[in-house]
Amino acid sequence: MSAHAALGVSGTPPLPHPAPPPPPPVSRAAAGGPMLQDADRLRFVGAATRRISRAMDLDEIVAGLCRAVLPSFSDGILVCLRDPLPVGDERPTGPLVLRLHRFDRAPAEDAGGVPFPEPGVPAPELCEVRPGSDLAEVLRGVRPVFTDSPAGRGALAELTGDGGVFALPDGQRAILAPLRGRRRVIGTALFLRRPESRPFELNDLLVAAQLATHSALGIDKAVLYGREAHIADELQRTMLPETLPSPPGIRLAARYLPAAESARVGGDWYDAIPLPGSRVALVVGDVMGHSMTSAAIMGQLRTTAQTLAGLGLPPQEVLHHLDEQAQRLGAEHMATCLYAVYDPVSHRITIANAGHPPPVLLHPGGRAEVLRMPPGAPIGVGGVDFEAVELDAPEGATLLLYTDGLVESRLRDVWTGIEQLREKAGTTGRLAGPGRPPALETLCDDVLDMVGPGDRDDDIALLAARFDGIVPGDVAYWSLEPEDAAPGQARRLARRTLSRWNLEELGDSVELLVSELVTNAVRHSSRPVTLRLLRTDVLRCEIGDDAPELPRLRRARPTDENGRGLYLVSRLAMRWGAARLSTGKIVWFEFARP
Structure with missing residues (x-):
């Protein structure tokens, strides 16, 4: 640019332009x-x-x-x-x-x-x-x-x-x-x-x-x-028990919490299955992964466990068959599981573990302990033997079964979480007072409080079982030889026991049904027939034999000489049923206590 152009036509510097006014204030x-x-x-x-x-x-x-x-x-x-x-x-x-x-x-x-x-x-x-x-x-x-x-x-x-x-x-x-x-x-x-x-x-x-x-x-x-x-969550929840049973000698409570919204479909499950002989199976498991597949595998394993439980198999055998079933579903599907059987008559519990976190037992005085047991390999690994341990189940004690979502997260390892769970359960037990176990619902809520809102990465399944047991004075048990005199002997034993329990007004009905079922058992048995009476909130009678065929209710024709026993049972008893055992079967009925 020339100097003239820079200075203007006259050669003098141009006057500066006036500064623009400031913009009006705006919001x-x-x-x-x-x-x-x-x-x-x-x-x-x-x-x-x-x-x-x-x-x-x-x-x-x-x-x-x-x-x-x-x-x-x-x-x-x-x-x-x-x-x-x-x-x-x-x-x-x-x-x-x-x-x-x-x-x-x-x-x-x-x-x-x-x-x-x-x-x-x-x-x-x-x-x-x-x-x-x-x-x-x-x-x-x-x-x-x-x-x-x-x-x-x-x-x-x-x-x-x-x-x-x-x-x-x-x-x-x-x-x-x-x-x-x-x-x-x-x-x-x-x-x-x-x-x-x-x-x-x-x-x-x-x-x-x-x-x-x-x-x-x-x-x-x-x-x-x-x-x-929502569909997946509903599907998963329908695979879990709608309500828990109320078998004699035990009280149950459960909680299930899904994981975060982005991974809410999981494979955690729990179950409580009434077994023959007034026992109850307690199950908690966790299929690895978060997907619809995990939820579907969980449903299949839970159904398999229910079927195996009905056969009266010991816990280690149930886990063995679950392991085989998981392998049939695919080599990539694995799960942890803990299976326990509680007998309220003997006040004992048998537990087998497949790679699951150990249960916590809260004693009546408020002392909580982590039960020691062989950890076992997860279900689906294959070729692994499972071991079972038998432990005392004191009256008033509470067993806590749970999945790893309760004790493991980004902020703590699993053993730190188990120790925190033990301390939390013990604190709740001590606050209930000496000789007074905490309410199950309160215990479950307190245990879940240990998981903070940002500390939950996985599903949580929690099953709490309070052992009330059945006292020996409320149990009567006999073994009868399979001979013609057995039905009469069973009637006399039942009447004598009902008289001792002040339940004489049930005597005629109970004698009739005991006679019918013992007669059927003697007809098909080669070994001694068992008779057991239990007095809890109801009167329960159990007749066992070594024949595996379950009886079926049918309406007898006027010309039939047999087939009326179960009809009488269904008409007179409040409830009745039959279940297979590994050694045969058991037929039971219940009457409401007057």
């Missing part, structure tokens, strides 16, 4: 809201979409959209969603109804002329979209529109209740953006700016379109994921 929302540069818009859209896409839940996605646009893009946002929201490829039935899901606004520095509802004045909750209306046409067009056009004003009035809530000034102060998912429109977002803010520009329609698209697709996936997770 914080107005200063940060309109973005005049394309680069700013791109950065904003990128940050906003990342924030929206991080969320997995429907409410989190809508909240992410609202937080992203306030106050950077708009001063207020109103989100309405279809009610009900269609899931996946479902075809919605009925009229299109939009329900207010969320309404957020940025704080205003100047309360004058705010085009939002006053505090306490709610936005319309529900809007039915009439076919052919302005709102229906805007939703059908999918693209965002300004609400200062005739169609936009009509759509806004229909959405917000004929304009009674939003009094917008002239200019492009609102954008109505339909939310379209994979298949259909699922709602709409209304972006608003106050009068003191700069109005929207044409390029802001592109920003609104991007926000609406990402939000709608995220909502679509969240609804679909929520439905699948």
